[in-house]
Amino acid sequence: MTKDGKQAAMLLDRSDVRVKHETGVSDAVRAFFDRVKSGDLGSLPVVAGLIIIWTVFASLNPIFLSSNNLVNLLFDASTVGVISLGIVCVLMVGEIDLSVGSISGFASALVGTLWVNQGWPIALAIVAAVAVGGLFGCLYAVLFNRLGMPSFISTLAGLLAVLGMQLYVLGATGSINLPYGSAIVDFGQLLVMPRPVSYTLAVIPGIVLLVSGLRTITHRRAAQLSAPSVGGIVFRAVVMTTALELVVFYLNQGRGIPWMFGLFVGLVVAMSYALTRTRWGRSMTAVGGNREAARRAGINVRFIYMSAFVLCSMFAAFGGVLSAARLASASQQAGTGDVNLNAIAAAVIGGTSLFGGRGSAYSALLGIIVIQSIANGLTLLDLSSSLRYMITGAVLAIAVIVDSLARRSRVSHGRA
Amino acid sequence: MTDISDETFPSGEPVLSLRGVSKNFGAVSALTDIDLDVHAGEVVALVGDNGAGKSTLVKILAGVHQPTSGTITFSGEAVTLANPSTALNLGIATVFQDLALCENLDVVANIFLGRELSPLKLDETAMEVRAWTLLNELAARIPSVRIPIASLSGGQRQTVAIARSLLLEPKLILLDEPTAALGVAQTAEVLNLIERVRDRGLGVVMISHNMEDVRAVADRIVVLRLGRNNGIFYPDASNHELVGAITGAADNSVSRRARRLQVPVNSNQEGHP
Numbered sequence: 001m002t003k004d005g006k007q008a009a010m011l012l013d014r015s016d017v018r019v020k021h022e023t024g025v026s027d028a029v030r031a032f033f034d035r036v037k038s039g040d041l042g043s044l045p046v047v048a049g050l051i052i053i054w055t056v057f058a059s060l061n062p063i064f065l066s067s068n069n070l071v072n073l074l075f076d077a078s079t080v081g082v083i084s085l086g087i088v089c090v091l092m093v094g095e096i097d098l099s100v101g102s103i104s105g106f107a108s109a110l111v112g113t114l115w116v117n118q119g120w121p122i123a124l125a126i127v128a129a130v131a132v133g134g135l136f137g138c139l140y141a142v143l144f145n146r147l148g149m150p151s152f153i154s155t156l157a158g159l160l161a162v163l164g165m166q167l168y169v170l171g172a173t174g175s176i177n178l179p180y181g182s183a184i185v186d187f188g189q190l191l192v193m194p195r196p197v198s199y200t201l202a203v204i205p206g207i208v209l210l211v212s213g214l215r216t217i218t219h220r221r222a223a224q225l226s227a228p229s230v231g232g233i234v235f236r237a238v239v240m241t242t243a244l245e246l247v248v249f250y251l252n253q254g255r256g257i258p259w260m261f262g263l264f265v266g267l268v269v270a271m272s273y274a275l276t277r278t279r280w281g282r283s284m285t286a287v288g289g290n291r292e293a294a295r296r297a298g299i300n301v302r303f304i305y306m307s308a309f310v311l312c313s314m315f316a317a318f319g320g321v322l323s324a325a326r327l328a329s330a331s332q333q334a335g336t337g338d339v340n341l342n343a344i345a346a347a348v349i350g351g352t353s354l355f356g357g358r359g360s361a362y363s364a365l366l367g368i369i370v371i372q373s374i375a376n377g378l379t380l381l382d383l384s385s386s387l388r389y390m391i392t393g394a395v396l397a398i399a400v401i402v403d404s405l406a407r408r409s410r411v412s413h414g415r416a
Numbered sequence: 417m418t419d420i421s422d423e424t425f426p427s428g429e430p431v432l433s434l435r436g437v438s439k440n441f442g443a444v445s446a447l448t449d450i451d452l453d454v455h456a457g458e459v460v461a462l463v464g465d466n467g468a469g470k471s472t473l474v475k476i477l478a479g480v481h482q483p484t485s486g487t488i489t490f491s492g493e494a495v496t497l498a499n500p501s502t503a504l505n506l507g508i509a510t511v512f513q514d515l516a517l518c519e520n521l522d523v524v525a526n527i528f529l530g531r532e533l534s535p536l537k538l539d540e541t542a543m544e545v546r547a548w549t550l551l552n553e554l555a556a557r558i559p560s561v562r563i564p565i566a567s568l569s570g571g572q573r574q575t576v577a578i579a580r581s582l583l584l585e586p587k588l589i590l591l592d593e594p595t596a597a598l599g600v601a602q603t604a605e606v607l608n609l610i611e612r613v614r615d616r617g618l619g620v621v622m623i624s625h626n627m628e629d630v631r632a633v634a635d636r637i638v639v640l641r642l643g644r645n646n647g648i649f650y651p652d653a654s655n656h657e658l659v660g661a662i663t664g665a666a667d668n669s670v671s672r673r674a675r676r677l678q679v680p681v682n683s684n685q686e687g688h689p
Contacts, residue, residue: 012548013561219541225548279535282521286529289520296516297530298501357520410566 011226038413045402046350046366049395053370057377064377067254073369073376074257075189078264079323080339081368084346085264085271086315088364091347092275093308094288094356095151097140099158100343103133103313104320105335106166111321112176112330113169122184126321133317136162137310144309145302151309159340167332175331178324188325192256201262202248206241210234260322264365267315271361284308288357319343338389341396346371349399355407371395429492430455431587431619432477432508437486439472446472447643450486454588454619459610461634462623465662468640470623474590477621478510479503491587509581513592515573517580523547523561523568527580550579553616554609571602578609588619595629607633627658 036044057064083100090097107129114125136158143149170176178185193201213233220227251257275281286294287304295301323339324330348354349370350363374395378388430453439447447469454460462470475481477488479497488495490506497503503510517526524540524547533539533546547561556575558568565573574594581589591610595603603626610633614620624630630637630651637649639661647661659670 012545012552216541223541223545225541225544277538279532279538282525282532282538283530286518286521286525289518290516292514293516293518294529296500296512298504299530357518413567 012224014226038409040406040410043351043362043366045399046363046370049349050366050370050373053373053377057373057380061377061380064380067251069254069376069380071192071251071255071258073372074251074261075326076376077368077372078258078260079188079319079326080342080346080372081264081319081364082267082322083316083319083339083343084350084364084368085267085361086312086319087343087347088271088350088352088359088361089284089308089315090151090312091352091354092284092288092356092359093305094291095144095305095308096155096344096354097137097151097158097309097312097316098155098340098344099136099162100312100316100319101335101337101340102159102162102166103136103316103335104323104339105333106162106169107133107317107320108324108330108334109166109169109176111324112178116176116178122182126184126318129321130314130317133313133320134310135313137313138306140313141302141306141309145305163336166335170330170332175329178328178330180328184321184325185328187260188322189328191259193259193262195252195256198248198252198257199245202244203241205244206237209240210237213237260326268361268365275361280304280307285357290357316343338392342368342371342375342392345392345396345399348396348403353403353407354400355403430489431491432621433489435487435489437473437476437483437488439469439476439481440484445643447476447483449644450640451645452638454621456587456619457614457617458635459614459620459622459633461630461637462621462640463625463627463630463637463658463662464640464646467642468662469643470640471592472643473640474510474592474621474623477503477508477588477590479508504584504586507585507587508590509584509586509588510590511574511577511581511592511594513596515577517565517573517577519566520564522564523551523558523576526565526576527583529580531583546583547579550582551575554579554582554612556609569602570598571605574598574602574606575609578606578613582613586618588621589613591620591622593623593625595624595626603629627655 054065063069083104086100087097110129110132111122111125114120114128115122120128140151140154140158143154144151210233213228213236214230217227217230217233248257275284283294283299283304284307286297286299287301291301294304320335323334327334346367347359347363348367350360350365350367352359352363352367371392374392375388378391383391432452432454434450434452437447437450437452438445450469450473452460452473462473464470472481476483477497479500479502482496482498488497490508495502495506497506497508500510518529521529524543527547527550528543533542544561551558551561554575556572556579558572558575565576568576578589578591578594594606594610598606607629610620610622614633622630622634632651634651637651637653637658639646639649639658641662641664646664649658649661656671659668663670
């Protein structure tokens, strides 16, 4: 006891005796409940929501939880998920992009026209579509930075204007079919990871967690800072690897893990690194939290807004390309209807705040799985689309209510 | 009284020296012919009524505004403070009245905001060590540097803002109303902090409306009135003198109020011996 006290006194960040630091398991559990009570919910609502949704749908229709249906779900989730990843970027800086659906539809129309009708190489057509998407984001950023136009309005105008362009590009025929058997359609509909590859990939997160965790411990000990315990890191790595391998095993009973979903997860991980481990990501969070403070700290606020809008539109365009591959067509319906709201709802349900300054790339991944589970489950129940819209709308409303209440609670508990 | 060039100060050459600085906003002269000297290891208090030009002067020194005329000499060289980063790079740090902290970020992130170590792979350990070193030098009591600013008290936030201004090892630090929003204990903490910053050999310019705070830490008190120098005082000056210089008259609302309050107190004492 006294020995512990002495050791703690030597650590730089444990010198304040007034602060209670959790040491054992019971303290960790108590700290977790304190955090939740004060409104720092993290990914708790989304996990709880997912359990409820899956229980309900599984009891109504056992097929819902079959491997092949879940694989299908992952195929569908990847397209809107990529769009949602862009939404996370703009929400981080406290802005919104309502035109992501239209941009995704326009991008799919562009790919259809350039590739199928004009005979461009597919890769070039995709790059062109994503670049055009980036141009829209650039335009929103200029309107926002130079003219002070609220992003809500500029992107609402963009929603209509870009939809118009989509209809114009598609012309009288209204839809372009992408040829079956082409690489991109296979990618969107068929390609799954070979079994050994999927098992190997599922080990990587655990190894990364272990290596980076151990490195952090060494660095912090060398710098005389308190460090997490080695046992805890090993435990988390083992639990994570086991869980991932089980999921992969179950999905491999069906068709297997879609490469498209692998691409989506790769993008999520890359964005997560960029948002949490780089100066750019720190600046994004700062601008979302307090724009004026960020400006006075020497951050180029206009560049940060520009990067957020451009990334969002580019992700939207890329998501549109993926959904064209998924549907093997570029049609007038692409990107309309619920794509916009699903993408935004996924980010919010996953835990990214509508008010800016709080969020993570993983919220797009978690959120889109919730949204897609609802859509998939309701389709399996063969409900009319009227009911599906109502239920999805209600879920979005609940997600935003949880976000608002958690924010209020955080403010009253002094947790930003 | 405005001529302070022949003022002798023990520390020798001033860190910062302003001569004839004026600032016009259109037809309004916010500052006229301001002279100001700040030496190393000295706290200069800038006092004056609302609209006296204190904040404008601080903004000129922070590089937010550019003076219409006059010269600014910093460390013996004439300088032009074109923007906030120029001032920052020269070694002039500013703690603004609203602190300009991001409540959603933790203490380390706020201290290093815009100046993070290794931008492509943030070195959190090194930043945390540096943050603790800065805070410990100020003898600051922050429970943890890994909690968001929102969970800190006003005084603790002020401490973080001051620690952040010290990150780039400035020669001069400007504090705009550092105690305005603070309670009694937090105010004392911040005044202690100012003294520690001075003891590190930095020049400090502090704006305040609170004469008690000013007298407690300032080595010199520079009074501005209607955009002009209106006298230099030392902490032993009486309240009457200071208020007179600030308001520009011996007979002012403060002295009248003081007289009015004195009368009933005296009669009271006579009534109950």
